[in-house]
Amino acid sequence: MxxxxxxxxxxxxxxxxxxxxxxxxxxxxxxxxxxxxxxxxxxxxxxxxxxxxxxxxxxxxxxxxxxxxxxxxxxxxxxxxxxxxxxxxxxxxxxxxxxxxxxxxxxxxxxxxxxxxxxxxxxxxxxxxxxxxxxxxxxxxxxxxxxxxxxxxxxxxxxxxxxxxxxxxxxxxxxxxxxxxxxxxxxxxxxxxxxxxxxxxxxxxxxxxxxxxxxxxxxxxxxxxxxxxxxxxxxxxxxxxxxxxxxxxxxxxxxxxxxxxxxxxxxxxxxxxxxxxxxxxxxxxxxxxxxxxxxxxxxxxxxxxxxxxxxxxxxxxxxxxxxxxxxxxxxGQASTPATGAVGIGLDGARRAVRVTGELERLHAPFVLEVDAPAGIAVGEVPWGLSPWFPQTVRLDAEKADVADLLASASGRDLVVVVRDAHRYPTTRAFVDRVCQARPDVVVVEMGLPVWRPDSRAHISTYGAARVNGQSAAEVLGSPTAASVR
CATH class of the missing domain: 3.20.20.300 (Glycoside hydrolase, family 3, N-terminal domain)
Incomplete structure (x- = not known):
């Protein structure tokens, strides 16, 4: 020994x-x-x-x-x-x-x-x-x-x-x-x-x-x-x-x-x-x-x-x-020159975006993000569309006043952003209520697109990384998304 x-x-x-x-x-x-x-x-x-x-x-x-x-x-x-x-x-x-x-x-x-x-x-x-x-x-x-x-x-x-x-x-x-x-x-x-x-x-x-x-x-x-x-x-x-x-x-x-x-x-x-x-x-x-x-x-x-x-x-x-x-x-591994993270990462994220339904060009959309708890492995990493839509409202589905939010969105295109909505009943209930009141709403799913609501259009990003958010913002017509590298 x-x-x-x-x-x-x-x-x-x-x-x-x-x-x-x-x-x-x-x-x-x-x-x-x-x-x-x-x-x-x-x-x-x-x-x-x-x-x-x-x-x-x-x-x-x-x-x-x-x-x-x-x-x-x-x-x-x-x-x-x-x-x-x-x-x-x-x-x-x-x-x-x-x-x-x-x-x-x-x-x-x-x-x-x-x-x-x-x-x-x-x-x-x-x-x-x-x-x-x-x-x-x-x-x-x-x-x-x-x-x-x-x-x-x-x-x-x-x-x-x-x-x-x-x-x-x-x-x-x-x-x-x-x-x-x-x-x-x-x-x-x-x-x-x-x-x-x-x-x-x-x-x-x-x-x-x-x-x-x-x-x-x-x-x-x-x-x-x-x-x-x-x-x-x-x-x-x-x-x-x-x-x-x-x-x-x-x-x-x-x-x-x-x-x-x-x-x-x-x-x-x-x-x-x-x-x-x-x-x-x-x-x-x-x-x-x-x-x-x-x-x-x-x-x-x-x-x-x-x-x-x-x-x-x-x-x-x-x-x-x-x-x-x-x-x-x-x-024994030699240093390898970086190959341009943002370029290849953003291009990949763009290719992953899937759109179903009718998505017309949006003008000054009112963006709501339904908060979702971060898993322990993920931690508190920022996600969502606020870098490209600065007036985005982040909300708690259990506490949200749907009528008040709909009033704020009156006269504007409405976008609701969720993350793994299939895992959260309160999120699905909130989105359903919004869809009933605003059939023209666009829903963006930044997790797995397991559940799809009855919305005019549905965007799936297959992830909530920054490049996934930028890709969704580009599809939604953000004037700044394409220029943010």
């Missing part, structure tokens, strides 16, 4: 840690020098491009090729676009277009930008097959509900990201798309037979593996159809048996954030970390708020588990070796 000091360094080599603010704290830099595998950057760490580039340079200098990662999916889930919205369409928009060359090009451009900012690991793409319309955590993060479509775009996204020198991470294994719960707050379950899982959930992961994806991230979900009651992240049958042995993946397995209730709510993060390593995971994503003391507690739990015989030293060495392999790969 390795000595305690060696064990601590091995444990450190499995840790992907967050940090508190806009600069790298001393404890983080010292931990990197002492073997931390890397960091996970969240929106609270990013002020602007210059600041995060400087911080990432400090992190990179603190160790030998540490992993510098973030969740940058484009579309609704963005860290570099948290303040203003992403300049890239998300997966749902790309799936609606179904042009794999575009998907690869978008992800290449995204990775080139990330590489310039100092990132070398992107916790993307999401390759979940979103078959549950009311899925609260995936939705527009998925390329779609067709496994073959998702599989071909998974391959394109991986090739795009890694072609520009950023390690990709296919997620959420073995597939989070059929869930009706959010694993941030509870443990979802997918009760599907093995043959269904194989031809639906697993197909995109096979495609990502074929594309040479450097890492795969696990899901905190139950799979009773496979006889597994533990979260997949903690189940050797899933991580080692299914992913390693059956699918043949030999790259780095990353846990989804271990502070999520679906994996650690009943046992705590340190114990979840031990069980994840024992199951076959290599890199422990600790979540957003696990700082110095919490990181030390996880490391201590891992070392203690080796001493107790619950976790073998060989398993820890294997995990550390896999993280080292990916770090070495990132160190």
């Amino acid at each position: 390795p000595a305690d000091r060696s064990l601590e360094r091995l444990a450190n080599a499995t840790l992907l840690v967050p940090f508190e603010a806009h600069d790298a704290p001393r404890w983080l830099l010292e931990g990197l020098a002492d073997g931390f595998a890397g960091v996970c950057v969240f929106h609270n760490n990013i002020e602007d491009a210059g600041q995060i580039t400087r911080v990432n340079a400090r992190i990179a200098a603190a160790a030998d090729a540490p992993l510098i990662s973030l969740d940058e999916e484009g579309g609704d889930v963005t860290r570099i676009g948290q303040r203003g919205g992403s300049e890239y369409p998300g997966n749902a928009a790309l799936g609606a277009i179904d042009d794999t060359d575009l998907t690869q090009a978008v992800h290449y451009s995204l990775a080139a930008e990330l590489h310039t900012l100092g990132f070398n690991l992107d916790l993307a793409p999401s390759v979940d097959v979103n078959t549950a319309a009311d899925n609260p955590v995936i939705g527009t993060r998925s390329f779609g509900a067709d496994p073959e479509l998702v599989a071909r775009h998974a391959m394109a996204a991986v090739r795009g990201l890694q072609g520009a020198g950023v390690a990709a991470c296919a997620k959420h294994f073995p597939g989070h798309g059929a869930t009706h719960q959010d694993s941030h707050t509870e443990l979802p379950s997918i009760d599907a037979a093995p043959d269904l899982l194989a031809r639906r959930e697993l197909l995109p992961f096979r495609s990502a593996i074929e594309a040479g994806v450097r890492s795969i991230l696990t899901a905190h979900i139950q799979l009773p159809g496979l006889g597994v009651s533990a979260p997949a992240t903690l189940a050797p049958e899933i991580v080692t048996g299914l992913l390693r042995d059956e699918l043949g993946f030999d790259g780095m397995v990353i846990t989804d954030a271990l502070d999520m209730h679906g994996v650690s709510g009943d046992i705590g993060v340190p114990e979840a970390a031990v069980r994840a390593l024992a199951a076959g995971c290599d890199l422990l994503c600790l979540g957003r708020f696990a700082y110095a003391d919490e990181v030390a507690a996880v490391r201590a739990a891992v070392v203690a588990a080796v001493h107790e015989g619950r976790l073998s030293g060989e398993r820890l060495e294997e995990a550390a070796a896999r993280t080292a392999d990916v770090r070495a790969w990132t160190a």
